[in-house]
Amino acid sequence: MQIPSINKSLIPNIPQIGVTQPKTPASGSTTQIAQTFETMLSTLNKSQQNSDNLVQKLAQGDNVDLHSVMIGMEENNVNFNVALGIRDKLVEAYREVMRMQV
Numbered sequence: 001m002q003i004p005s006i007n008k009s010l011i012p013n014i015p016q017i018g019v020t021q022p023k024t025p026a027s028g029s030t031t032q033i034a035q036t037f038e039t040m041l042s043t044l045n046k047s048q049q050n051s052d053n054l055v056q057k058l059a060q061g062d063n064v065d066l067h068s069v070m071i072g073m074e075e076n077n078v079n080f081n082v083a084l085g086i087r088d089k090l091v092e093a094y095r096e097v098m099r100m101q102v
Contacts, residue, residue, distance in 0.1 A: 047075060
């Protein structure tokens with residue numbers, strides 16, 4: 001049995017696929033992320049300083065309400081735990097990206 005040749009006019013033109021360079025993220029998004037983290041860390045620092053000042057005033061015997069000291073300490077604790085959670089998620093995402101095979 002003889003196999004007929006393929007008629008090239010019946011095959012549609014397939015464009016060639018070229019290799020393109022990966023797109024780099026826009027510098028604006030990187031700057032925005034950096035500003036967000038900077039704001040978050042400065043807020044955490046202010047919360048820590050406020051809590052430390054309240055505890056120091058209480059220890060010195062100044063007229064400070066115990067409730068405000070406890071609220072300040074708990075607020076700082078919550079802020080710190082949120083910052084740690086965000087850090088952990090970022091580290092986890094980084095490790096996941098590093099595990100990807102190219």
